[in-house]
Amino acid sequence: MGEALELTVGERTVRLSNPDKVYFPERGYTKLDVARYFQSVADGALRALRERPTTLQRFPDGIGGESFFQKRAPKNRPDWIPTGRISFPSGRHADEFCPTEPAAVLWAANLGCLTFHPWPVRRDDTEHPDELRIDLDPQPGTDYADAVRAALELRELLDELGLRGWPKTSGGRGIHVFVPIVPEWTFPQVRRAAIAVGRELSRRAPERVTTAWWKEERGERIFVDYNQMARDRTIASAYSVRARENATVSAPLTWDEVPDARPEDFDLRTMPARYAEVGDRHAEMAEHPCRLEAVLELAERDEREHGLGDLPYPPDHPKAAGEPKRVQPSRARREG
Structure with a gap:
């Protein structure tokens, strides 16, 4: 899989293991290609994730292998990556990956994370969406x-x-x-x-x-x-890579771009050049x-x-006050 590499993001150096492992067989994109992509858009990706408890959707063997969602923060994370404690509908809680530096995005990519799923809250107040x-x-x-x-x-x-x-x-x-x-x-x-x-x-x-x-x-x-x-x-964050053969990414747009833009316009290969040219289209969103x-x-x-x-x-949520019955209409008619 090739010797491990070190990539610099901001003031951090992140180790990348198995850089030659193929993640997207149809296009031939490797783990290093994914890491280079996240390195090029790291500031924008962090803007979408900063201080947010985040679930990692990991593909350690590429999109052709097994994948899983990791809600609890990896135990082997460095001490400069904090966590945010969230509560599930069941009443249980978990400490989730909660990036505050762009290097954290690349660190997660080394674990095979392609898609980031941040909560709509910040870690200092996880009960009130922003x-x-x-x-x-x-x-x-x-x-x-x-x-x-x-x-x-x-x-x-x-x-x-x-x-x-x-x-x-x-x-x-x-x-x-x-x-x-x-x-x-x-x-x-x-x-x-x-x-x-x-x-x-x-x-x-x-x-x-x-x-x-x-x-x-x-x-x-x-x-x-x-x-x-x-x-x-949760919803896939801006700049997340999707597990599709053409390696499309979730691309922030201006409203003027919406009528003509297409999902296939933005992928692992094209987004770095777009980002270098126009930057993060949603950079001012939180303001x-x-x-x-x-x-x-x-x-x-x-x-x-x-x-x-x-x-x-959703079916995994406790019944809420005032919520209608969770029965398919056709089934309800048959039973009625």
Whole structure:
């Protein structure tokens, strides 16, 4: 696999073992290629992860081998990589990898981490999210172009609600829009805001957008995955590498770029040059926190005037007060 190398990031030197190990067989990209990529975008990657408890999605033998999600911070981490303690829906807790230096990104890459999954909180306050994350997920029969159309309509809605969204490719077929917020609201409140945004978007485009949790009800529409704001649900961070043969990455965009950009434009090979030319498109995101009063008022109006309350949580979550039954509609009709 080749002798170990040392790579410098900031003021740190990180050891890279087995640099010649092939991670992406179709393209021939090696572990060293992945490390060089993260070295080139380290500051931007850290911006998306800084002080955030983060789950590592590791592929120690490349995308053709076994992979796993590591929620608890590796025990062999250096003392300059801190942790953040988070609580799961079960009530248990864990100390997660919580980077504060760009070299930490490269250190995780040496463990085979391609995709970083940060919580929408900082380690000094893990009960109050500082990001409202909106995941536009194409369903069968739809594609990235449909997600683009929904994202542009979402931008108009966010503007009306006094919210500023920052779009990025998922690295797959979807689009993520992050809204930095003042960390004053709890997970249930921010999730409720995500539901309200999704419902309003689906009202404006009912044939193209849905918040239906059950797949049998979604149809050929873009699903606004509101449960990405539930506790212990995360979204791939900006600059994460996705486990696809073409090694696409999650690319921060400006709104002007959204109509013409495509996921395949941004990969392990092309992103370093883009980053060197334009930098981190979301570098200023944390400097523009928004407030949720307007969208929570929309949620209250939905419940008061239309009887639209909570929606189902993921199956691993305890039953929440006011949550509807977690039964597929077709099954409920059969049993009824």
